[in-house]
Amino acid sequence: MDLRFPDATPTLDEVQALDSVLGPSLIAEGWEREHGGAHRAEALRHRLLPSLHALQDRIGYISHGGLGELCRRLDVAPAEAYGVASFYAMFSMEQRPPRVAHVCADLACQALGAGALLDAVQAECGPPNQTGVAGAWQPSPCLGLCERGPAVLVTEAGAPAHEAVVAPAIATDVAVALRVGPRGLGAEAPVVDAVPQASSPEGRSALVLLKRVGVVDPSSIDDYRAHGGYQALRAAAAMGPSGVIREVTDSNLVGRGGAAFPAGRKWAAVAGQPVRTHYLVCNADESEPGTFKDRVIIEGDPFSLIEAMTICAFATGCEQGFVYLRGEYPRALEHLQHAIESARSRGYLGANVMDLGFAFDIEIVRGAGAYICGEETAIFNSIEGYRGEPRSKPPFPVEAGLFGKPTVVNNVETLVNVLPIMLHGGQAFASIGTPGSTGTKVFCVSGSVTTAGVYEVPYGATLRELIELAGGVPAGRTLQAVLLGGAAGSFVRADEIDFPLTLEGARAHNTTLGSGVVMLLDDTVDLPTFLRRIAAFFRDESCGQCVPCRVGTVRQEEALVRITLGQRPAAENVHDMQVLRDVGRAMRDASICGLGQTAWSAIESAIDRLGAFEGLSS
């Protein structure tokens, strides 16, 4: 390729930032392309996303000069790199203050007063997205801190960059953060606070996947081993790759990210592919509003994920694993990075894992603010350095996934389920829960609830039992509705909560468990505002690739705004309700991926089950 690069020159800061991820640029320009050619460029492409992070982290935005230098080093066309960078919400393509406070405006925080917080921040710090100041703030989609909202993430560019979260936050926290930076904020609450069951012995005894959170030191591999760590990998090694797949198949474990695909079938499909290399991608991009279980697992027990990934790699012949971690999780990143380094230095990752004669290593890829990258094929494009747009299937990931090779892509929670399966066997695992939904499930209970947090219960507990476990709605309030599965899920009424939380139970009740979001709305939550937020979320997060979703999410939001804001004749509302249904049906039927296909689900259920706009259209 004979690429044309812009004339703008990078600053020393930007050169150093790129050096830190790509190594020093020793080679005169032109040499690389002559001697490496297209193959070399292809081999470097997946460094694009980390390099963009490096530039953003150093100066707070992506400049012409910085992008140009990056393109020269990676042999990527400037237009392409611009297309990738501008895809992600966390990258700014215009000069921006070094300090930015991301104030969550999303669903769970909204039930906890995010609206008032946003108003107060505006009053105290001025309008959002200011320039020419030391720090600016902006509203943000769900930050995954739903158990202690309203939440704020503060980033500060520099060498090194700093990030911190503050939750629950008040406007003064944001003002302080913008004035002195994230280091001026208090320490983050302990991880275990997000697991209410861990506060009592009988609650703790029910935990399987979360049992080590708050017990084990997440920074110590020895402590992990002292608490039963790496016994599952030994058991896996003893039964061999096909034995592992047999047990996982027998366990009936299904994916916990939302699609509920049988894990054993996925693993067997990849293991049986003669093509090499095989890749393992751990999907830790949990961006569904109201989902924060993977964050708690990674922050509280990072080695369990590493061990589970190693078992999966052993069984399916994967040589390289990637954890695609959402960009808004500073503590999870720190804990996981440290855990991977210690596992590597102790021989639990690397060329000969535990002397078992197989090679496996893990790389963390930081997301950059794009819900769509949690889609199982968009995640591949993002890791490879392309725009995070979903691919069309077939081919499926087990045939041609990351870098075009057979790939296992599993959610964090799905993977850590493999540990009890290895220790106790697939049959024992399958005896927990119901025949159709085996094992335990981690639910993220948030919104108007006495004790928000992640709750682990066997499949089959009823929604009412789970809500009672979390203390129900705060005293003096009444339950209005429950949103199951997040923005892509659906509502159930307060009188519908006696069905079992199983895949089949949810299906029978015409709803979904999705990724395990259980968001409570009490009588103080304004449903129309809540629904507008759902619509705005999908409008913001659509990747823009296909017409039904790109334009449909916009038309859906516009119609919803017209229906819910302002007085209108009923006939106009009837017209717009039909617009909603027509657009929703086309999005469900004709969108490329699950984002568009579910962008209307929650709003549809609010209309049909909660009777959201009954008074307006008659």
Add this chain to the structure above:
Amino acid sequence: MTMMHETPVALPRRAVTITIDGDEVKVPEGATILDACKVHGTDVPTLCYGDTLDPVNACRVCVVEVEGNRVLIPSCSRKVEPGMVVNTDNERTRHSRRMVLELLGSSVDLSAAPNVQGWMQQYDADPARFGDANTMRTVQQPVKVDNDLYVRDYSRCILCYKCVDACGEQWQNSFAITVAGRGFDAHISTEFDVGLPDSACVYCGNCIEVCPTGALMFKTEHDMRQANTWNEAEQRQTTTVCPYCGVGCNLTLHTQDNTIVKVTSPHDHAITSGNLCIKGRFGFQHVQTFARD
């Protein structure tokens, strides 16, 4: 891509039988549902499909129902499988096609897109139903005129990705343009939206060749449309051989009032597949410069 006058030298392909709207259709293995529909004589609308490009299946106007699938399937990219039962024209597919046309029609200027007005009528599409034109989000914007050869009118752009693919690895390998931004704000752009003269554009015009909506247009055509002198009915098309080098690319000269107004190239040409270079595409002024200065 098999061209019309190419002689296939590969092994014969197995035939696959599928059912389209109740009729059995036999097509070679590897064909798409859209190919099969053409064999069957079924009309399927397409916008982002390009006969010289890999399908991106982004516009979704060609969706069909394949029995056993939860969602509708883009016919332009899905390969046939033995025994597939395809419904191209039932209430469900008509609904999605109508909505795609309405959604596009409500946000993009489709007046220069061939066939679209006919499909709008065929599918009973009413893009005006989404409410007040002043509050609806559209992609309205001024035309970008930053060079003498062609203009970019992104208020006509449906984001079919064809220009990006033609500029990039599928044909020209210039990589001057990309899809930037996300969601409704996604748009075709150079890096930091610099003008074409500052970009990697080589003015081959292969993006114009594949643009389905007139968002990319010869400056001559743009100027004539502005002056209300563009009259396609009076134009003649003459296919000839490019005189500039030895490759022998075919040029189709579009002439109006005995003046060349734009140049295209036949897509079924085995060597060029509709692609040209700057000279063949834009270097026609000397033909109509009669005076010797």
